[in-house]
Amino acid sequence: MPRLSDDQQAARRERLLDAAELCFARSGFHATTMAEIAREARVSAGAAYVWFASKEDLIAGIAARDRARFAADFEAIAEAPDFAEALEACARFHVVERPAHKRRLMVELAAESTRNEAVARSFRSVDRTVRESLMRALERQVAAGRIAPAMPPARLVPVLMVLGDGLFLRRAIDPAADPEALIASLMEMLRHVLGPAPARKRRKRGARRP
Amino acid sequence: MPRLSDDQQAARRERLLDAAELCFARSGFHATTMAEIAREARVSAGAAYVWFASKEDLIAGIAARDRARFAADFEAIAEAPDFAEALEACARFHVVERPAHKRRLMVELAAESTRNEAVARSFRSVDRTVRESLMRALERQVAAGRIAPAMPPARLVPVLMVLGDGLFLRRAIDPAADPEALIASLMEMLRHVLGPAPARKRRKRGARRP
Amino acid sequence: MPRLSDDQQAARRERLLDAAELCFARSGFHATTMAEIAREARVSAGAAYVWFASKEDLIAGIAARDRARFAADFEAIAEAPDFAEALEACARFHVVERPAHKRRLMVELAAESTRNEAVARSFRSVDRTVRESLMRALERQVAAGRIAPAMPPARLVPVLMVLGDGLFLRRAIDPAADPEALIASLMEMLRHVLGPAPARKRRKRGARRP
């Protein structure tokens, strides 16, 4: 049979990952059967094994894709002109706009990361990326005199990451949480800590955003 | 064997809960077999079923006990003289002193709470307790003039909870995180937001916020 | 502790047998647990084992009691003045008046008799008794000139037993069967075969039942 093109292969993988994500978020890794995933992806039971060596590998694949997306978003933040604004947009995207199952999946993955080395690697890798991106962003903004944080970036970055973790977790498991209100409150707190942009810079900002 | 006293019954349950907690934290709910738990508790395979109707019920039992402990800690905070200090002590206890498996377990429980209604109930219940305790604490401190938060308690409490969630999650899954440093940074940020404290500092505050 | 009197002991056994009968008829031997039986008898789980060595022994005990009752009924038939009448009364008692669970139990026991030697013994024993009683009854009635069967007693008795078996089984498993109609039809057929009571007795019967 004709070998599938790379594009087709990638499409097959994506389709299985999508199906698996849905199923895993719905029932958890262990309560989800390979048969369910195959059904959701509308392929046969054996088909998944052409693209993933095992269920574990499928989980790892999901972690890798999910975390890669995450890392990319934070690298974008590092380049954004207004840090707080970019951070808020990113938070809103992940916590409000993305479908809920993505967040549930993240908690599942977090739990799994303590046992599945491949998943743990994905988490470590994205953590490093996020940390570095945030550091870079903060340092640039400080250097530019746009913020004056109440603590040095090296201490502030872990705090930002904890805030993100908490926002994610809370939103994933507490259906009563109001994400917009939470983001607003967190950003307000954050602006306190990042420090009001010094008075002398206001003009600049005022110029850009009248 | 005549009926066990209530104390003895409770002891049997505790022993099983302890064993289950260990095993669950080690391998996750689904990869842990009832046989393992029984072995860890040094009882027979069937013994668990004398005290818990099912594995699910055992998980729910763990959630209930864990969350109850948590709620109690926060009720204590509400009565403490110095809010920030009490909060910090509580954080340090849960995030530094308690054995690591309790934290891993909490992530596991969080993931499970989206599927197991009994676990979800435990989470909702402790959330309510924590929220109310924090509200009470903040309002008392504000009334006493010991803090002057940058935002009303009703907005601050969710922020505090998200901070706690994040601290917990980060500490549970990131072995590289330095909990003491994190707590210190978070408390510093918090003190910024809670506003400068005691009377001897009031003049300063009065100066800043007339 | 004071040894129970024989009467008390017998009462305990009867109570357990009654409970077991109910449970067994309701769910079958194997789906019934010793715990259910104990609960139904309002004794503890271990109590049954004071009076019966095992579940199997309990089943055998039920078979023995049930079949003994049956054998006694047929011995009475052998002594009755009017054979057909006595037979009909016996059929009506077992098939109409006795509680339905006794019949369901009998089917259960019949199935079990192919596997449980003690139960099989009970069945063989009652079969012998019934056969002999019927033989005796038929021969006496023939000798007395009250019946003139279309076939010799040695051939008729097995037929009667098959009729009884069928009546019992049908009534046990077919809720739509009308037992009174069935008995009437069977008796009518039987009277055909038993032969009309000789002419000289007709007046007597006619006198009794005008």
Place this chain on the structure above:
Amino acid sequence: MPRLSDDQQAARRERLLDAAELCFARSGFHATTMAEIAREARVSAGAAYVWFASKEDLIAGIAARDRARFAADFEAIAEAPDFAEALEACARFHVVERPAHKRRLMVELAAESTRNEAVARSFRSVDRTVRESLMRALERQVAAGRIAPAMPPARLVPVLMVLGDGLFLRRAIDPAADPEALIASLMEMLRHVLGPAPARKRRKRGARRP
């Protein structure tokens, strides 16, 4: 392995049903393990579940197949030229020729029919078929003047069914019963009740019974 043809699928089911029948008749439904059945059918432990949803479903499958066979036999009787002869042949087939385990199984199924709705349905369905076939047969024979029953078909049919039930049960659980003798006696009784035969034979029979 691509999808099996319908024939192959049916063959797989038949093989499992055969194995299950043997095992069930040998040890009863509940004492038979799915592993035993699989071994008897020379397939793996999980294979049964590809074709039957559960043990219960397997039992129901046996009941359906067994009863279907039974119903077909009786429909054939309805078409036979000589009713009594056909009935006798059918009885002989089921009670003498078929392997003993089929009869033991029927008692087992009868007991189960009071608890397993699918089995009960099979019994009800075959009962209806048998009843209708017998009715049709009797009415045709009566109309043709070949029999003159001592009671109307509507009363005779239930009697015939009870006779069949009894014959089956007796033969299933009483190893001492002589099936040929039983059938002969029952048929003799039956011929009494069905009444004198065709006109052209009347002289002979009339000679015997003036």
Place this chain on the structure above:
DNA sequence: GATGAATGAGTATTCATTCAT
């Protein structure tokens, strides 16, 4: 490459039975 039937190890749960009190 795709299919889905087949495998068989693995597991939660049940339950007859025991026995310390």
Place this chain on the structure above:
DNA sequence: CATGAATGAATACTCATTCAT
């Protein structure tokens, strides 16, 4: 004698994985 907690062997059923077609 009675209790009911404890035992541990037994079993229906599941499911990741394989592989013949």
